[in-house]
Amino acid sequence: xxxxxxxxxxxxxxxxxxxxxxxxxxxxxxxxxxxxxxxxxxxxxxxxxxxxxxxxxxxxxxxxxxxxxxxxxxxxxxxxxxxxxxxxxxxxxxxxxxxxxxxxxxxxxxxxxxxxxxxxxxxxxxxxxxxxxxxxxxxxxxxxxxxxxxxxxxxxxxxxxxxxxxxxxxxxxxxxxxxxxxxxxxxxxxxxxxxxxxxxxxxxxxxxxxxxxxxxxxxxxxxxxxxxxxxxxxxxxxxxxxxxxxxxxxxxxxxxxxxxxxxxxxxxxxxxxxxxxxxxxxxxxxxxxxxxxxxxxxxxxxxxxxxxxxxxxxxxxxxxxxxxxxxxxxxxxxxxxx
Amino acid sequence: xxxxxxxxxxxxxxxxxxxxxxxxxxxxxxxxxxxxxxxxxxxxxxxxxxxxxxxxxxxxxxxxxxxxxxxxxxxxxxxxxxxxxxxxxxxxxxxxxxxxxxxxxxxxxxxxxxxxxxxxxxxxxxxxxxxxxxxxxxxxxxxxxxxxxxxxxxxxxxxxxxxxxxxxxxxxxxxxxxxxxxxxxxxxxxxxxxxxxxxxxxxxxxxxxxxxxxxxxxxxxxxxxxxxxxxxxxxxxxxxxxxxxxxxxxxxxxxxxxxxxxxxxxxxxx
Numbered sequence: 361x362x363x364x365x366x367x368x369x370x371x372x373x374x375x376x377x378x379x380x381x382x383x384x385x386x387x388x389x390x391x392x393x394x395x396x397x398x399x400x401x402x403x404x405x406x407x408x409x410x411x412x413x414x415x416x417x418x419x420x421x422x423x424x425x426x427x428x429x430x431x432x433x434x435x436x437x438x439x440x441x442x443x444x445x446x447x448x449x450x451x452x453x454x455x456x457x458x459x460x461x462x463x464x465x466x467x468x469x470x471x472x473x474x475x476x477x478x479x480x481x482x483x484x485x486x487x488x489x490x491x492x493x494x495x496x497x498x499x500x501x502x503x504x505x506x507x508x509x510x511x512x513x514x515x516x517x518x519x520x521x522x523x524x525x526x527x528x529x530x531x532x533x534x535x536x537x538x539x540x541x542x543x544x545x546x547x548x549x550x551x552x553x554x555x556x557x558x559x560x561x562x563x564x565x566x567x568x569x570x571x572x573x574x575x576x577x578x579x580x581x582x583x584x585x586x587x588x589x590x591x592x593x594x595x596x597x598x599x600x601x602x603x604x605x606x607x608x609x610x611x612x613x614x615x616x617x618x619x620x621x622x623x624x625x626x627x628x629x630x631x632x633x634x635x636x637x638x639x640x641x642x643x644x645x646x647x648x649x650x651x652x653x654x655x656x657x658x659x660x661x662x663x664x665x666x667x668x669x670x671x672x673x674x675x676x677x678x679x680x681x682x683x684x685x686x687x688x689x690x691x692x693x694x695x696x697x698x
Numbered sequence: 699x700x701x702x703x704x705x706x707x708x709x710x711x712x713x714x715x716x717x718x719x720x721x722x723x724x725x726x727x728x729x730x731x732x733x734x735x736x737x738x739x740x741x742x743x744x745x746x747x748x749x750x751x752x753x754x755x756x757x758x759x760x761x762x763x764x765x766x767x768x769x770x771x772x773x774x775x776x777x778x779x780x781x782x783x784x785x786x787x788x789x790x791x792x793x794x795x796x797x798x799x800x801x802x803x804x805x806x807x808x809x810x811x812x813x814x815x816x817x818x819x820x821x822x823x824x825x826x827x828x829x830x831x832x833x834x835x836x837x838x839x840x841x842x843x844x845x846x847x848x849x850x851x852x853x854x855x856x857x858x859x860x861x862x863x864x865x866x867x868x869x870x871x872x873x874x875x876x877x878x879x880x881x882x883x884x885x886x887x888x889x890x891x892x893x894x895x896x897x898x899x900x901x902x903x904x905x906x907x908x909x910x911x912x913x914x915x916x917x918x919x920x921x922x923x924x925x926x927x928x929x930x931x932x933x934x935x936x937x938x939x940x941x942x943x944x945x946x947x948x949x950x951x952x953x954x955x956x957x958x959x960x961x962x963x964x965x966x967x968x
Contacts, residue, residue, distance in 0.1 A: 375964060430965055435798045437961050458801035470796045472715055474722050479715060486707040487802050 364408035365539060365571055366432065371441035373402040373427050401427040403595030404441070411538070414565045414572040416582035416603070419592040420691055425575045426465075428592075429541045432573070433463055446538055459488060462532035466544030469528050471516040477527050478512050481534060488535035495534065502530040505560055522553030529557065533564060539571040540564070546578050558584050579683045593691060603683065610690055611681035614660065615642060616651045618667055619675035636666060708802050713814030720818025727819060730778075731826050734771055738834040741767045741894065756898060761835050763896060766925055768834030770893040770917045775823055777856060777887070777916060779863030780815045781808055782880040786870040795965040805864070805956060812860050840926025847934050851920040854941035858915055859887075861948035868952070871959040891917030912948070915941045 379395040402424040409415060419425050430436040431443060434450030434457045443450065450457040463470075471480040485495045503509050506526040511519055519527065525545060532540060542561065546554045562585055564570045576582060582589055582603065589606055591599040599606055634641070638657025643650035653663050660678060667673060720727060742764050749760050785808070788794045798804060830836060839845040866883055870876045888894050890913040897908050897918050908914050919937045922928040928937050 426965075430795060433795075433799045435795045435965060436963060454798065455801045455803065458799055461799070463796070463799050465795065468791070468793060468796065472719075474719055475715060479718075483708070483711045483715060486711045487800055489704065489707075489801075 365411040366409035367444045369406050369442040371405045372439045374398050374400045374439045412569045416586035416589040417575045423592045424595040460538050462537035462540040464528050464532045464542050466547040473517050476513045484531050484534050490535050498534050541573045543575045583683050607681050607686050611686040613652045615679040617677045619648045621672040621674040709810035712810040716811040716814030717818040720815050727822050735833050738768050764835035765837045768830050770921045777859035781863040781867040785867030786876040789870045792965050839924050848924040851923050855916045855920050857945050868955050868959050887913045893917045912944045
């Protein structure tokens with residue numbers, strides 16, 4: 361197996377801020393205080409990424425996702441722990457590291473607000489010393505994939521959010537970085553714009569072998585794009601593995617939705633409880649019931665035949681757990697994979 | 699040196715983008731210049747009244763004084779410390795993270811942008827010269843040598859302003875807010891630089907303080923060379939030398955502060 365392109369080992373980042381004083385001269389006392397509150401944003405995170413992977417880096421607000429990304433880009437200096445990106449320690453060799461990576465922060469833009477989009481691309485070309493030939497061919501490709509032509513000469517402040525994001529993605533990838541960090545690239549976008557961005561991310565990962573670390577709140581992004589997910593909360597890794605494995609280990613339950621032929625004068629199940637091991641009623645509505653079952657205790661066919669035998673059924677369907685509900689459950693229960 | 703030349707296209711582009719921004723906000727530039735012209739007008743009125751009909755005070759003729767104040771205030775427009783508010787804005791909005799994720803040294807990026815912004819101001823200042831002559835007074839330089847030495851001294855003064863602006867901007871890495879510092883700085887350059895009252899009129903104690911501060915090198919020294927108040931070759935060399943010493947000292951300070959600032963970077967807004 362080749363060396364991982366990113367290696368993070370026991371990474372910690374704490375922020376120290378002066379404790380605020382209230383009352384008279386509060387601001388002045390704050391200024392000269394030796395009293396600090398320490399907040400640990402990243403608390404011993406470790407993982408390794410192979411070249412060419414497309415990883416979802418997921419966690420609730422304040423989990424430490426962006427702080428990790430900022431350390432990987434070399435912007436922030438870790439408090440302790442080690443990290444290496446393409447053989448470099450990012451914060452020690454920030455400018456060299458920058459040549460290897462591309463970054464998109466969905467909440468802000470690297471584009472020059474008051475100037476036509478193409479000016480920002482031109483600046484990127486000079487900063488990353490992209491030769492004219494490569495610049496032309498890469499820009500040509502992005503123009504085609506992302507439809508940049510309709511707004512490439514428009515001042516950035518006049519672009520829609522979706523257009524701006526397409527511009528930012530292009531700017532981050534013009535120099536063919538080996539690794540790209542996408543921090544909330546689909547935030548605030550409509551479904552069409554989101555899909556366009558996802559297709560683009562998929563293509564650069566597949567065609568160029570670009571390693572992608574994707575931070576997002578939209579788990580549909582992860583389900584659509586990533587095979588592997590790293591789930592973090594309160595600065596720690598909760599899960600690191602395949603998306604399928606996550607749903608399998610954290611959500612062993614399936615749900616069987618049973619619609620009853622009530623107009624046939626049938627009896628509804630709560631009059632006759634379904635006393636089967638591994639099955640419970642999750643939800644009830646007029647004429648329908650949601651049965652949550654553990655497939656390791658009772659297999660779906662067995663459950664279905666039991667249900668059909670006991671009740672007049674008009675329709676049946678099985679729902680696979682959604683990543684979103686799985687992750688919600690993990691956050692709420694605070695379960696830690698140990 | 700190769701590091702600088704390979705990055706020169708990036709620096710030039712940054713400067714040119716900032717120049718375009720200055721032009722895009724030309725209304726603000728023109729407004730700022732009008733304020734400066736008004737200041738010159740008021741200074742002229744006040745000093746004319748203060749002279750009370752005398753042609754010369756302490757050996758300084760009134761027209762020379764007005765020329766001094768006109769030129770001093772006009773050149774201060776070019777030395778506006780754009781980096782103070784620029785850095786505080788970038789840090790406040792969290793944009794600083796993107797600037798730091800560039801393969802180009804951060805201080806170099808900032809310097810290029812300051813130069814670009816100033817280059818955008820030059821045409822406006824040149825256009826304001828005839829107006830400044832009308833509201834204040836402008837005499838030609840004392841001699842061809844004075845003119846050349848003035849340009850050299852002005853360039854050094856510009857470097858000093860940029861370094862001080864950079865230093866104050868870097869404070870925002872700790873305090874986030876620097877507007878207060880900027881306001882104090884602008885007052886200090888005007889007052890201790892001699893753009894309101896020539897340093898030769900300062901009482902001895904205040905004059906000593908002014909001599910020990912860098913601000914006099916931004917206004918008083920270049921304008922004194924222009925007007926011929928500093929004219930002996932040894933004096934001119936001494937004045938330029940003092941500016942060079944300040945540049946060296948400030949460069950060292952900026953470098954140390956930056957080395958420390960890098961380690962305390964906090965990127966706001968997620």
